[in-house]
Amino acid sequence: MHPMTPAPFRVRSRRPVRADTVSLTLEPVEGPCPPFLPGQFTMIYARGVGEIPISISGRTRAGGYLQTIRAVGAVSRALCHARRGDLVGVRGPYGTAWDVPAAAGMDVVVAAGGLGLAALRPVVRELVAHRSRYGRISLIVGTRAPMTLLYPRDLARWSHAGIDVQVTVDHPDHAWQGPVGLVTRLVDRIVFEPRRTAAFVCGPEAMMCAVADDLVRRGVPAARIVLSLERNMKCGVGRCGHCQLGPLLLCLDGPVVSYERAARLLAVKEL
Amino acid sequence: MDVVVLQSLEPLIEALTSSGYTVVGPRVEDGAIRMAEISSGADLPAGVGDVQKPGRYRLTSGDDGMVFGFAASPDSAKRYTQPPRQTLVRVRDEAIEEVEQEAPRVALLGLRACDLAAVAVQDRVFAGGRHPDPAYLRRREALFLVAVNCAVPGGTCFCVSMGTGPKAVAGFDLAITELASPHRFLVETGSERGGEIVALIPHHPATSVDIDAAEEVSRTAASRMGRQVDTDGIQEWLPAAHDSPRWADVASRCLSCTNCTMVCPTCFCSTVEDVTDLTGQVTERSERWDSCFTLDFSEVSGSHVRSSGLARYRQWLTHKFATWYDQFGTSGCVGCGRCITWCPTGIDVTEELACIR
Amino acid sequence: MSAAEKSRPKLAVWKFASCDGCQLTLLDCEDELLPLASTVEIAYFLEASSAIGPGPYDLSLVEGSITTPQDAERIRHVRRVSRRLVTIGACATAGGIQALRDFADVREFAAVVYARPDYIATLERSKPISAHVPVDFELRGCPIDKRQLLEVITAFLAGRRPVVPGHSVCVECKARGNICVLVAHGTPCLGPVTQAGCGALCPAFNRGCYGCFGPTETPNTRALNAQLRRLGMSDPDLVRVYRTFNATEEPFLQASEEAEGDA
Numbered sequence: 001m002h003p004m005t006p007a008p009f010r011v012r013s014r015r016p017v018r019a020d021t022v023s024l025t026l027e028p029v030e031g032p033c034p035p036f037l038p039g040q041f042t043m044i045y046a047r048g049v050g051e052i053p054i055s056i057s058g059r060t061r062a063g064g065y066l067q068t069i070r071a072v073g074a075v076s077r078a079l080c081h082a083r084r085g086d087l088v089g090v091r092g093p094y095g096t097a098w099d100v101p102a103a104a105g106m107d108v109v110v111a112a113g114g115l116g117l118a119a120l121r122p123v124v125r126e127l128v129a130h131r132s133r134y135g136r137i138s139l140i141v142g143t144r145a146p147m148t149l150l151y152p153r154d155l156a157r158w159s160h161a162g163i164d165v166q167v168t169v170d171h172p173d174h175a176w177q178g179p180v181g182l183v184t185r186l187v188d189r190i191v192f193e194p195r196r197t198a199a200f201v202c203g204p205e206a207m208m209c210a211v212a213d214d215l216v217r218r219g220v221p222a223a224r225i226v227l228s229l230e231r232n233m234k235c236g237v238g239r240c241g242h243c244q245l246g247p248l249l250l251c252l253d254g255p256v257v258s259y260e261r262a263a264r265l266l267a268v269k270e271l
Numbered sequence: 272m273d274v275v276v277l278q279s280l281e282p283l284i285e286a287l288t289s290s291g292y293t294v295v296g297p298r299v300e301d302g303a304i305r306m307a308e309i310s311s312g313a314d315l316p317a318g319v320g321d322v323q324k325p326g327r328y329r330l331t332s333g334d335d336g337m338v339f340g341f342a343a344s345p346d347s348a349k350r351y352t353q354p355p356r357q358t359l360v361r362v363r364d365e366a367i368e369e370v371e372q373e374a375p376r377v378a379l380l381g382l383r384a385c386d387l388a389a390v391a392v393q394d395r396v397f398a399g400g401r402h403p404d405p406a407y408l409r410r411r412e413a414l415f416l417v418a419v420n421c422a423v424p425g426g427t428c429f430c431v432s433m434g435t436g437p438k439a440v441a442g443f444d445l446a447i448t449e450l451a452s453p454h455r456f457l458v459e460t461g462s463e464r465g466g467e468i469v470a471l472i473p474h475h476p477a478t479s480v481d482i483d484a485a486e487e488v489s490r491t492a493a494s495r496m497g498r499q500v501d502t503d504g505i506q507e508w509l510p511a512a513h514d515s516p517r518w519a520d521v522a523s524r525c526l527s528c529t530n531c532t533m534v535c536p537t538c539f540c541s542t543v544e545d546v547t548d549l550t551g552q553v554t555e556r557s558e559r560w561d562s563c564f565t566l567d568f569s570e571v572s573g574s575h576v577r578s579s580g581l582a583r584y585r586q587w588l589t590h591k592f593a594t595w596y597d598q599f600g601t602s603g604c605v606g607c608g609r610c611i612t613w614c615p616t617g618i619d620v621t622e623e624l625a626c627i628r
Numbered sequence: 629m630s631a632a633e634k635s636r637p638k639l640a641v642w643k644f645a646s647c648d649g650c651q652l653t654l655l656d657c658e659d660e661l662l663p664l665a666s667t668v669e670i671a672y673f674l675e676a677s678s679a680i681g682p683g684p685y686d687l688s689l690v691e692g693s694i695t696t697p698q699d700a701e702r703i704r705h706v707r708r709v710s711r712r713l714v715t716i717g718a719c720a721t722a723g724g725i726q727a728l729r730d731f732a733d734v735r736e737f738a739a740v741v742y743a744r745p746d747y748i749a750t751l752e753r754s755k756p757i758s759a760h761v762p763v764d765f766e767l768r769g770c771p772i773d774k775r776q777l778l779e780v781i782t783a784f785l786a787g788r789r790p791v792v793p794g795h796s797v798c799v800e801c802k803a804r805g806n807i808c809v810l811v812a813h814g815t816p817c818l819g820p821v822t823q824a825g826c827g828a829l830c831p832a833f834n835r836g837c838y839g840c841f842g843p844t845e846t847p848n849t850r851a852l853n854a855q856l857r858r859l860g861m862s863d864p865d866l867v868r869v870y871r872t873f874n875a876t877e878e879p880f881l882q883a884s885e886e887a888e889g890d891a
């Protein structure tokens with residue numbers, strides 16, 4: 001099969017998670033769903049509209065993918081409007097993964113900004129599934145407003161499973177009693193042993209750099225801070241050239257990249 | 272490797288044609304030497320040469336009767352290995368159908384050593400990684416490559432610097448060196464099917480005189496490079512020079528028109544487009560040539576990573592000469608000089624690199 | 629009216645100051661016209677039919693520039709009755725060839741041309757539609773390209789962004805396999821600073837590009853001007869090549885002013 005040919009999938013369920021964001025579960029029309037690693041993405045094709053990369057947020061009981069999509073362009077809008085039973089195309093999974101087992105024996109910081117939590121959800125689930133292997137686990141989440149918080153029930157569950165979950169919002173409503181402001185402010189409120197800490201960070205690029213810089217300042221080695229980067233992507237298989245970041249083709253060498261590698265690349269304007 | 276001598280290319284063209292190949296070779300069209308379909312040796316540009324300078328290309332005529340007395344054509348093998356547009360899939364009702372891409376049997380006659388190197392680069396991009404493209408492989412398999420060793424490098428050539436020429440050493444089915452007085456063609460066989468074609472045509476074994484003459488052609492060509500690049504350590508120093516003031520200087524001359532990327536025999540970037548019919552029943556997805564000089568190339572959620580012309584030129588040059596190694600284990604530049612000749616404002620990569628360094 | 633007809637989107641085609649050439653492009657879509665007519669309800673298209681279907685309209689195609697006070701009022705009406713408004717052609721997107729009058733005094737022209745210039749109610753400038761009302765999409769060209777028009781309509785029907793790239797003509801020129809007339813022939817060509825869309829029509833016939841589709845997304849006219857001067861173009865000629873159908877589009881305006889020595 002040609003690497004650009006999508007496999008037919010069906011939308012099994014569609015759940016709005018906030019005003020402009022929808023979680024879809026997708027299952028192949030035929031055969032099993034290829035396995036994925038936390039951090040990997042698929043190229044999802046909305047018929048007649050186009051194809052975009054979307055992180056995989058989880059696996060359904062029937063073996064499909066859970067993928068959370070925010071309507072920002074024509075393709076994501078079309079996918080957000082997809083109905084149960086609709087045909088979509090899926091290629092992948094592609095890309096590098098978060099190496100969660102490598103954090104065994106260490107404290108773990110998971111930092112998510114906005115939709116970044118969608119890519120980190122499989123990380124947290126794996127941490128929770130093997131809670132005893134890790135030291136302190138903190139999940140810090142920044143979101144626009146209380147209403148735009150992703151996966152609130154998961155967050156509650158993870159909190160009960162022994163994870164320090166902290167959420168900050170940009171725009172609080174009257175009921176909000178938690179912190180307000182950037183997610184970086186939460187870095188100071190969590191406890192970890194910097195020299196023995198692994199961090200998984202996903203969100204807008206400026207947020208990731210700010211969090212990573214804070215962690216480095218606190219003494220976390222840059223090699224153990226990993227980010228999930230985003231660039232324009234047309235193919236996912238290293239042939240369209242769009243997702244380059246210096247020497248990296250983010251579809252093959254990313255999206256998950258260590259801050260040690262990414263920092264000097266992200267520091268160059270318009271690279 | 273068998274080495275033979277042909278008195279004329281006519282039987283070769285006939286043999287290729289009768290073996291089912293469309294023969295595409297150099298011929299004069301629209302004031303340039305294009306790679307176009309040829310049906311006989313008479314179509315070849317006898318006595319025609321070219322003068323290539325930054326941003327300038329002109330034909331010359333002479334009476335030496337040499338049919339390969341010119342440098343790189345504006346056309347490379349890219350159009351055949353990676354056609355400008357390919358339909359990938361067709362979506363009809365509830366079915367996603369893969370569209371069978373054509374793989375025409377074409378004999379490319381007159382590729383230069385730099386062109387062969389470029390094909391090898393594209394092989395790595397499309398077939399060498401984790402996601403090989405079966406349609407690319409079929410197209411490649413259907414191409415019969417007849418190289419011609421350069422006798423007259425152009426004013427913008429620098430294959431010696433890039434280690435890709437001027438003599439074709441691998442990757443061809445047949446390689447020709449055109450020799451004068453008497454006019455004849457030394458032919459090296461590079462593959463089994465190349466040998467099968469040679470077996471079909473009248474030839475005689477090359478003598479040491481022929482072989483020496485051919486060696487001399489390549490030696491002379493190597494000494495007549497129009498340009499050069501110092502590639503020593505380029506993989507390190509070029510990406511590190513991202514703040515060089517030269518980028519702003521070249522950006523002031525760069526049109527972001529994409530011509531350098533379009534004529535480059537290795538530039539492979541593409542985009543994918545959806546076309547729906549009016550009834551909405553049938554959708555086709557096509558892949559077409561794209562360029563890192565377009566604004567949309569780096570679009571993320573409505574904004575552009577490389578919005579300045581400076582950043583786009585820096586991306587292209589740095590990728591071509593340095594970060595290509597990281598991604599594909601080779602330089603992206605083969606030294607053909609096309610980007611220099613066909614830049615409408617005559618930007619010369621060799622000059623830019625020298626200044627950046 | 630059948631249920632099917634009810635659900636068909638309504639298309640309207642409007643004319644302002646223009647030559648009708650872009651509207652004609654729609655009628656030019658011979659093979660596609662019947663499927664189009666069965667997919668959308670062509671509710672208002674005086675060039676094709678005097679029947680006027682009632683608004684509001686789902687998609688309005690607007691041709692022509694705004695040159696009179698009446699048209700300035702009428703375009704506001706068109707905007708009000710249109711869910712999507714797409715301008716088609718250089719007149720509508722850039723003011724058109726008639727915007728050349730912007731470089732002189734329109735009252736002087738009126739006095740020369742008309743016996744009773746006081747009868748003429750005209751605005752000082754020929755402006756694109758977008759100068760008067762918000763526009764959802766601008767389709768460039770003088771005239772527009774048929775395939776691009778169909779693309780805009782089908783993209784509208786499919787709910788996707790039209791594939792109408794903002795890059796240079798050179799992309800299409802090279803994909804088509806044309807020789808570069810600028811480099812190989814020394815022919816002045818605006819292709820490197822002009823938006824693609826025509827399929828590189830003129831260079832395919834060994835002519836330079838005339839810039840019918842207006843400036844690219846990021847044109848560097850200063851660099852092109854320098855090269856055109858090296859090819860022997862005089863400054864008055866440079867002014868003229870930019871002052872055609874898209875003369876008042878900012879990058880082309882700047883380019884011509886630079887050649888005039890105003891920049």
